[in-house]
Amino acid sequence: MLTKSSTELVRQRNSVLVLSVLRRHGALAHTEISDFTGLSSATISAITTELEKAQIIEKSEQQPASGRGRPRVLLRQRRDCGYLIVVIISSDAVQYSLVDYAGKLIDRFSEERSHDPSGAVRFVAGVRAGLSRILDRSKISQEKVLLISISSKGLVNSTEPVLVWSPIFGSEQIDFESALRPEWQAKVILDNETLLVAAALGAREEIVKGADFRALAALSLGHSVGLGIVRRGNQTGQEISAPNFGHMLHMANGGLCRCGTRGCIEAYAGFYAILRSAFEVPLDTIPAKFVPVAELDKIAAKARQGHRVPAFAFRQAGLALGNGLSRMLSLTERMPIAITGPGTRYYDLLRQGIEEGLGQSHIVRMEGMPEIRVVADEQILVFEGHLNRALSVIDEDIVLSGVQGIQASATIQESG
Amino acid sequence: MLTKSSTELVRQRNSVLVLSVLRRHGALAHTEISDFTGLSSATISAITTELEKAQIIEKSEQQPASGRGRPRVLLRQRRDCGYLIVVIISSDAVQYSLVDYAGKLIDRFSEERSHDPSGAVRFVAGVRAGLSRILDRSKISQEKVLLISISSKGLVNSTEPVLVWSPIFGSEQIDFESALRPEWQAKVILDNETLLVAAALGAREEIVKGADFRALAALSLGHSVGLGIVRRGNQTGQEISAPNFGHMLHMANGGLCRCGTRGCIEAYAGFYAILRSAFEVPLDTIPAKFVPVAELDKIAAKARQGHRVPAFAFRQAGLALGNGLSRMLSLTERMPIAITGPGTRYYDLLRQGIEEGLGQSHIVRMEGMPEIRVVADEQILVFEGHLNRALSVIDEDIVLSGVQGIQASATIQESG
DNA sequence: ATTTTTTTCTCGACAGTCGAGAAATTTAGT
DNA sequence: ACTAAATTTCTCGACTGTCGAGAAAAAAAT
Structure with a gap:
């Protein structure tokens, strides 16, 4: 309409x-x-x-x-027009950053996340505490915080800041808006982590390519698998989306995934899945909650030495990723794919599988292999994405509501 | 930007x-x-x-x-402000319709398509002849034709009227713009057929639901399998896309598809694929070019009588569709699915497989089964989609260029 | 001291929207 | 037949927004 x-x-x-x-x-x-x-x-x-x-x-x-x-x-x-708090939730810690309106980092700390599964309620309390703490430390009045920008892995509601599904809390939903509302007046936004990576890469790309930029996908490899897609919109900036890629169906009745479903991409390409496959554990084994990266490094080393089974595990992972990406490309336009996350260190082992998996589909055979780049520094990109997104949201809000309001109060002060 | x-x-x-x-x-x-x-x-x-x-x-x-x-x-x-020619390309005929600016059908005829594979050049010549013919019959001057709106099954370039891949011509690209350009000044647009079905259904839905309408997918079942997605845009109307769904990878190294790739959805759910499966022909057999519907009706009858093998063929088709749809839903938001096309007559046989295929994915287990409706009258919807789309394109063009131009010439006439 | 150059600011013209009320025109009532 | 009420269309003045041109400001060059 x-x-x-x-x-x-x-x-x-x-x-x-x-x-x-x-x-x-x-x-x-x-x-x-x-x-x-x-x-x-x-x-x-x-x-x-x-x-x-x-x-x-x-x-x-x-x-x-x-x-x-x-x-x-x-x-x-x-700079002091308003402030922004960035909350980055990862599997083992929550990082809080206070940023001024010009994008300058003012304060930052991380809090370890206890690995107890005691659930969402306690976690939300922790986040509330963290937010209070960063505010206290910097002596900024709460009204000056215009926006709280949160990111997590997992599936996010597209209109409200509700975490619908996450690797940590599963289907236990977390509504950050209502969780923070009585205490905080600031607007709350929540985005998928890989989405922010994609947004940051897209913004960089747009600076380089200008109007030629069309679209880009970011694939994050780690304990879980995330995907973010950024597309140039009709007129108004970029359109970004974070599909549920890690839990897209790779193979019907396939390996058991952490989410409880069988055959997800993550059940082949997540770190735990590679481990499971390398140890030749049956694919319907309930997967490990947490895998130390050192463990995976060992497997990678063996694979690089030419051992068949670990190499095969990485190859299977690559195939799942490649097939999944090819399916994505069947549903979208052709776009370059940027691979980030801790999993990039195994890219040499994954690559062949990814390319083979991509090549098995009609679209790739027709349009050719998409450009694939490996991008390190996922953490920086996540933060950059937060900033891009949050600050432009603030801009809009300020103009929408702020200008008249502040201006009105300014005139009152003048005349009073 | x-x-x-x-x-x-x-x-x-x-x-x-x-x-x-x-x-x-x-x-x-x-x-x-x-x-x-x-x-x-x-x-x-x-x-x-x-x-x-x-x-x-x-x-x-x-x-x-x-x-x-x-x-x-x-x-x-x-009505006489301008005219529109709609060209609907199907596997056995090309239908030409002349429509006035108010959306009223003025003239229509179909031309059989010879099934010779003589290729794109000859086909384009046929289209040119058809266009001339419909113009001649109605005695309308060529300049009054503001838009030629073409649809076909297959994959379409998103910015230019180029047919990138089609079941009929394969990878032999057809650029309708350049094919018609010297002769016709009218703007030429090309859309995937199922996209238009989706657009028409979306428009209907928007009338009923108003602002509540979010998104909708149309799945067209027939000799080939098509999908159209329509989404409510940020502000400016609807966003529509026609993915290469029929040739999305269903299963790596699976059955041989008409497109030459293995494992496409169509290689399980297209009419020829159901036939192949019902006759227990090996899945790597080169598939039939064209399957009479009567043939498939026979198989369906047997399946309904309880014969195992034909029933299994339909079930396999349903599974491929269901898996594919679940993958689409993993990449988009939740949306209702409208099934159209000649294949709907077998929906009773496909249904169980579709639902099972959908249920195998995490997203469906989490969000629940999407709403599925069966919509007959695909032909009507295609035409309706053409009209919606073409006339709104004309509106924009008229306002963009027309108003000033025509107005200017009007003032000249007045003063002259 | 004057000229040149560059940047900022201001003014009038023009385009667009809106609310209010005038004008037009028919029906209902007496 | 005449008047009042109702309803729709049209017009006018106020307001907001953008733009081009040129004035004003301010430093460097001559």
């Missing part, structure tokens, strides 16, 4: 555009903003004075004039 | 909105348009007078006033 447009919408959109340009390129002068956005200088003036009144951006202090002419006045976001 | 907005864009958008409302609900009065669009009466006046000057809509002749008050003046699209 189409929806009506209005002139105010135009202003909103262009304001968000200005903020996003400012974010992407740092402090910019009037004319540069005009160049990047395509908006006229007059419009930039109007928008920036409005944003400045609303205390969202500020004129940078005079800097030594370089070159002739009237010196530029750089505009930048006000 | 975000892009700038302007006030003219607002007008364009709202003009398209008015046209689309007019199309959906037929002739409407001023106030009704205002209600449907949410735009104010004044704006409707401005837009409609502009569209009327540009000869895109017209005031309907006075009709008997019902109720008190000033009688309504109904507005409707001008």
Whole structure:
């Protein structure tokens, strides 16, 4: 259904555009903003004075004039305009980061996660405690926290911050919004971890390729298997999705997965699955909860020495991944695939299987093998994805609600 | 990447909105348009007078006033504002339809397709001849044809009207744009047939459910297997895609498919595959080019009588479909599935397999079985999809280019 | 001191939407 | 027959938004 447009919408959109340009390129002068956005200088003036009144951006202090002419006045976001807390949930720890509106990291710590399965209630309490702690440490008032951006592996509700399924808590759902709501007024968003990796890679790619960028998939290999897809939208930025790839069906009635289903991709390509396969344990054995990476390293070493069974385990894993990716490509357009996560260290062993698995499908035979790259530093990408996403959400929120509100209160202060 | 907005864009958008409302609900009065669009009466006046000057809509002749008050003046699209040719390519015929801008069918005929494999060049020539013929028969000038909307089974390029792969011509690509370009100035669009079915069903659903509508998949069963997905977009209408579902990998190293690959879904669920399986022919036999439906009816009859082997063939087909659908659901959100096409007559035999195949995946076990409906009248839906899609494309084009151009020429005429 | 160059800011023109109320036109009531 | 009520369409002025042009500002070069 189409929806009506209005002139105010135009202003909103262009304001968000200005903020996003400012974010992407740092402090910019009037004319540069005009160049990047395509908006006229007059419009930039109007928008920036409005944003400045609303205390969202500020004129940078005079800097030594370089070159002739009237010196530029750089505009930048006000760092203290608002703050963002990033919560990254991984299998063994929860990392909390406090970030200012300009994207600068202010404080960070991790808390070990006890491996007791005592469940979601206790875990949520831990998260609440962690959030309080990071706020206390930095002496920032709670209202200044505009957004809490959370990520986890697993399946996430697309509209609300609800963790629908996770490797840790299974089907025990966690609704972060309601869990934090009485205490925190900030908006809460939740994203799949690999989705954020994909978003970060997509943003990088868009900077390089510009309008040529079409789509990209990120495949994260580790204890579990995640996939994120980012696609260039019609007009409004990027579209991202995090399918339930690790638990997509690889083979009917196949190996038993941690999730209780048989034949998931993860039941062949997750770390525990490779271990199980390398030790020739029956495929319907209930899989280990946690596998030390050192253990897998040993198997990889043997495989590299030419031992048949461990090599076969990696190959099977690769096949499951390749088949799964080929199925994804059958349902989407052709796109490059970036492989990240701790599993990349075994890419030499997985590669042949992945390529063979890909090659078994019609789409790949027709369009050719997709480009595959290995990308390290998954952690950095996750954080980068958080920032990209969270800050642009903040931008929108500020423009949507903030400008009028803050501006109104500013005028009251002036007149009062 | 975000892009700038302007006030003219607002007008364009709202003009398209008015046209689309007019199309959906037929002739409407001023106030009704205002209600449907949410735009104010004044704006409707401005837009409609502009569209009327540009000869895109017209005031309907006075009709008997019902109720008190000033009688309504109904507005409707001008039928002769432009025309549309719909070309539906199926395995045994090509159907040509001439439709006016109000969606009314003016002329239609089908041309048998000779089953010789002489290839794409000859086929394209046939299409050109068919287009000329329908134009001749109706005495409409070629410039009045604004759009040629083509559909086929197979895989279609997402940006250009290029048939990338089809059951008929295989990988022999057909670029309809360049094939028709010197002769026809009209815009050419090409869509997968099942995509149009999905689009039509989606549009129907949106009328019923309104904003509650999220997404829907259409599965077409026949000689080949097609899938169309329609999703509600962020803001601008619906997003539709036609994946290469029939040739998605069902089982590595599985049965030989018509496309030459092994293990495609179609190699289990296409008509020829069911036949092959029912006759216990080895799965690597090169499949029949064309299967008479009567043949399959016989097998179905036997299966319904309780014969094991034919029943098993249908069950295997269902399993392949169910597994494939479960994989699709792993990559998208949960959505209802509408099954169409000639294969629906065997749905009683396929059903158990489909449900079992779906149930083998984690996502279905977690979210529950998706809603499955059987929808007959695929042909009607295909045509309806063509119309929905083509006419809204025309609306956009008219507003984008037409209004200014036509208006300009109108003022010249006035002053001249 | 003047000119040149570069950047920012301001003004008037133009496009779009909206609310209110005038104008048009029919039905109902007396 | 005439008037009042109802309903729809149209018009006007206010408001918001963008843009181009040119004025104003401010530093470097001459």
